[in-house]
Amino acid sequence: MFRALVFVLLLASPGFGQGIFEPNATLKVEAEKGVAGEGPTWEPRLGVLTSGNGNIHRLTRDGASVLFSQNAGTNGLLFDRQGRLVACESEKRRMTRTDAKGQLSVLTDAFAGKKYNTPNDLTIDAAGRIFFSDPRYGPRDGLEQKTDAGETIEGVYRIDSDGKVTRVIGREVERANGVLVSADERFLYVAENNNDLGGSRKLLRFALKDGEVNLTSKTTLHDWGSGRGPDGLKQDTKGNLYVAGGLNKPNPPTEPAANVKGGIYVFNPEGKLLTFLAVPTDEVTNCAFGGDDLRTLYITGGGVLYSIRTVNPGYVLWNGGK
Numbered sequence: 001m002f003r004a005l006v007f008v009l010l011l012a013s014p015g016f017g018q019g020i021f022e023p024n025a026t027l028k029v030e031a032e033k034g035v036a037g038e039g040p041t042w043e044p045r046l047g048v049l050t051s052g053n054g055n056i057h058r059l060t061r062d063g064a065s066v067l068f069s070q071n072a073g074t075n076g077l078l079f080d081r082q083g084r085l086v087a088c089e090s091e092k093r094r095m096t097r098t099d100a101k102g103q104l105s106v107l108t109d110a111f112a113g114k115k116y117n118t119p120n121d122l123t124i125d126a127a128g129r130i131f132f133s134d135p136r137y138g139p140r141d142g143l144e145q146k147t148d149a150g151e152t153i154e155g156v157y158r159i160d161s162d163g164k165v166t167r168v169i170g171r172e173v174e175r176a177n178g179v180l181v182s183a184d185e186r187f188l189y190v191a192e193n194n195n196d197l198g199g200s201r202k203l204l205r206f207a208l209k210d211g212e213v214n215l216t217s218k219t220t221l222h223d224w225g226s227g228r229g230p231d232g233l234k235q236d237t238k239g240n241l242y243v244a245g246g247l248n249k250p251n252p253p254t255e256p257a258a259n260v261k262g263g264i265y266v267f268n269p270e271g272k273l274l275t276f277l278a279v280p281t282d283e284v285t286n287c288a289f290g291g292d293d294l295r296t297l298y299i300t301g302g303g304v305l306y307s308i309r310t311v312n313p314g315y316v317l318w319n320g321g322k
Contacts, residue, residue: 020240020266020275022295022309027279029306030298031057031065036305038232039077039088040298042290044320048298049077050305054091059298059305076121076232076286079318080128088119088132095119095132095159108157108165114144117154121232121286123188124317125181129211130159131168131188133176137195147171156190158211168213174200178232178286181208182239182269183315188213189221189241191230197254201229203243203271221271227260232286234297236312239269242297244284264299279306289314 031050039051048059051074058068073091080086085098086107093116094109107130110116117136124130135154136143145153147170156169156176169176169190178191190204201224207217221241224230228247235241246262247255262284264277281302288298294313299306 019311021277022311025309027277027299027306027308029304030059030063031305033281033303035065035303036300037303038075038285038300040286040288040290040300040305041077041079041085042288042294042298042316043079043083043085043318044290044292044322048288048290048305049085050300051075051077052303056087065305075119076132078122078124080124080130081126081317083318083321086122086124086130088122090118090120093118095122095130107159107163111145111157111165111167115142116157117143117145117152120176121178121191123179123181125185125208125211127211128161131179131181132157132159133179133190135175135177135193154194156188156213160211169206169215172215172218173204178230178243180233180235180241183235183237184239187269189233191233191243191245193229193231193245195228195254199229199254201225201227201245203230203233203241203267205271222265222267222273224260225257226255227257228255228262228283230265231284232300234287234289235315236289236310237315238312240274240312241267241269242287243267244286244299244301246284248280248282262301264297277308289316294319 035052035057036050037052056069056072074087075090076088095107098104120133122132154175173192174194177193180189188206188208203221205219207214230245233243243265246260248262263279266274279301284301
């Protein structure tokens with residue numbers, strides 16, 4: 001009750017959230033339910049790509065929703081600095097990259113000879129190193145990534161430019177979901193979202209240097225408690241974090257907190273809540289900046305693709321070589 005009261009007071013406070021979303025900005029539905037379950041990513045010529053119903057869908061520059069790739073089985077999507085599409089192929093439990101000619105390459109489909117759980121989200125640093133999370137939601141059968149003691153590992157991996165794969169976070173998190181290398185490359189943000197009963201649902205920050213994660217630097221920036229935790233996240237050019245999370249309709253017994261609503265939680269780099277944008281359809285899974293000025297935030301929630309205008313441009317890796 002106290003936590004809910006504090007949140008309501010914040011929303012009612014003068015100046016709360018100013019400088020984040022444009023004045024009088026409202027959510028706009030860009031594509032109807034089913035095409036945008038996950039993975040929004042911006043490409044200035046193509047528009048916005050999303051994962052939905054096993055396919056990759058495209059929101060064109062003129063606002064049409066069309067099929068881009070059938071039976072792709074993807075979750076997280078991101079264009080790298082060369083304009084290649086890197087994808088978490090969750091259904092095939094692998095990471096792939098597709099170049100401008102449509103040539104697909106498998107980056108990794110196993111670690112230490114064992115299949116991944118379900119690659120979920122990714123981020124890329126300036127050196128081209130790809131970090132991806134590997135949780136498992138839903139049925140738990142067939143999990144192969146485990147410690148010698150048989151404990152499941154749902155951590156974070158790094159793919160170097162030479163193809164070498166390293167597990168950079170293991171049992172230090174319960175279930176990694178969204179991942180983001182900060183624009184200044186000092187930190188790796190991890191959305192820890194264990195939706196089991198009593199699981200940890202926190203936004204974590206780790207110090208990062210030359211691709212190496214300092215595990216002892218683990219810092220909690222925000223805790224969603226017994227509500228649905230954080231999912232995907234992005235950053236604007238001021239360093240603010242836009243984190244998808246929460247749930248409008250509680251899912252007992254695992255996610256019973258009625259006050260942890262679904263939407264975009266915006267924090268400063270130190271974890272101070274700046275504002276909250278309510279999104280009506282569950283579950284709110286991810287977001288991405290786009291548009292010619294990079295001041296449109298695209299949001300995936302309940303299979304629907306939304307957009308809203310922001311004050312600050314987003315930080316993106318690829319904007320058509322600009």
